[in-house]
Amino acid sequence: MVALCGMILSIFQDYLFTERHNTSFVFFESLLFKCVWVVFFLAYLCSYKSFHMIKEMSHQKLILLYGALVFCHVFVSTVMVWAISWIFKDQGYGLAKILAFTFSNDSSKILFIYFLSMIYLKRFYSPTLDSKEANEITDTAESQPKNLEIKNGRQHHLVSFDAILCIKADSPYVLVQTEDNSYLHSSSLKKVGEELDSRFFKLHRSCIVNIDKVTSYQSRLNGDYDVCLSGHINVRLSRNYAKQFKAVIGDLITI
Structure with missing residues (x-):
């Protein structure tokens, strides 16, 4: 047009x-x-x-x-x-x-x-999905595992998605944070993100959070935000992801 x-x-x-x-x-x-x-x-x-x-x-x-x-x-x-x-x-x-x-x-x-x-x-761009794509994503999400397998050397831990607060890049590892513990995982943030379900949201290039664990967020007055998670953990929300984050939080409040 x-x-x-x-x-x-x-x-x-x-x-x-x-x-x-x-x-x-x-x-x-x-x-x-x-x-x-x-x-x-x-x-x-x-x-x-x-x-x-x-x-x-x-x-x-x-x-x-x-x-x-x-x-x-x-x-x-x-x-x-x-x-x-x-x-x-x-x-x-x-x-x-x-x-x-x-x-x-x-x-x-x-x-x-x-x-x-x-x-x-x-x-500002937020992709919209048609009904067929949305159903495919829903079916995929239902078939996904509910645990993240964390590997560090010879140690393997199965951590429930429900227990994860956030996941941060900590090259050459990623740091998986729960309320009770933290784990180093021999992987990249991109690969870990592909294993997670829809409750996880990327706040910036080096951090993914569990939306269910968000308790509040506050503006830094420069476009970025501070997001507070359960256990009084604070992480930064980049201005590039702020619009999508607010939309996801708004949907959860509506539900």
């Missing part, structure tokens, strides 16, 4: 320009060079299922992704204009001419739209 509106407004802008300068308006020519908006739509179709991955990316990876998206967008839109012009015109435009036009007229909007999109996906 955004791409369609952008295309229509750009064509209308071309029409106003020709009226103001008393030149002829050629609809096909105007439409042809609006392929840049079509590429935004194609980019969305190809990547919308991967939007959730952006929230976990580091700033370095985001910068590389941003550069790659802008480069690919300019390349694809240039080739589209070149190909369509040679198919429907007696003599098509040259690639160099189209590329120069794209850089001079469309580079700012490409940079701006991808920048805003990545900011939104990083800070």
Whole structure:
């Protein structure tokens, strides 16, 4: 929808320009060079299922992704204009001419739209599930084990999910905290997170908490929060996860 509106407004802008300068308006020519908006739509179709991955990316990876998206967008839109012009015109435009036009007229909007999109996906995006995906997640959760097997050397402990307060990264281990004890586990936070059920929530890149053990949370006035767990344990909630955390807590209160 955004791409369609952008295309229509750009064509209308071309029409106003020709009226103001008393030149002829050629609809096909105007439409042809609006392929840049079509590429935004194609980019969305190809990547919308991967939007959730952006929230976990580091700033370095985001910068590389941003550069790659802008480069690919300019390349694809240039080739589209070149190909369509040679198919429907007696003599098509040259690639160099189209590329120069794209850089001079469309580079700012490409940079701006991808920048805003990545900011939104990083800070505010919350994926929604359809009924089929929700049922699959529910069925998977019901079949998951209720204990976490903790390995440290030759020692193996089975710790109930109900007893876990939080799990923190403590390289090269993870620290599993319960009300009565703490355990070092020979694994990564990412792998442990894949073994847990839906009651566990990631507060920031190095900490997962059991939502059932949250007793209160308080703002730090900088976007972050302090979350208090049973046993008077405090952990930090990153601003990047605050919106999702409040939504989960709100659902629990409603229930």
